[in-house]
């Protein structure tokens with residue numbers, strides 16, 4: 746019998762009932778769990794975006810950039826996604842089926858340039874992904890601030906990493922790339 750790829754498996758995500766957590770006061774657990782699941786999906790998709798970027802990018806500084814993409818991809822998966830999955834487990838929530846990741850993600854994936862030599866394009870895609878992540882994490886931080894110190898600390902750590910990632914990407918942009926980024930910012 747082959748694997749049934751059509752229907753996502755639910756595992757214990759989501760459980761019938763969330764366990765009571767004494768460290769969490771004044772927060773709707775279902776809302777918090779949804780936010781964490783969405784952030785988890787963003788992290789896995791960001792990991793994949795950077796993983797693909799590391800292999801796809803060609804041309805000037807591509808070797809350096811390949812290392813940067815791989816290093817940041819590592820942070821997204823083995824640090825951020827892991828911290829979120831561990832926190833979700835405190836609420837009896839398992840990582841979602843991979844077929845649900847796209848739907849759960851708010852940031853989805855930033856579109857990568859068609860031209861593999863468009864080095865700035867890959868970097869800009871990274872900057873946009875980091876900015877989207879920062880927006881979501883600020884929202885989660887606001888939601889749990891003073892009410893769930895455990896999640897608050899995790900989110901605070903991740904926010905400082907994402908801010909650093911954005912800076913690393915920005916500093917790799919060419920002068921032309923910076924101009925492109927500014928044009929994009931004007932459109933927002």
Ligand SMILES: [Fe+2]
Nearest residue numbers: 788820821825
């Ligand atoms: Fe991340």
Ligand SMILES: [Fe+2]
Nearest residue numbers: 875906907910
């Ligand atoms: Fe990041």
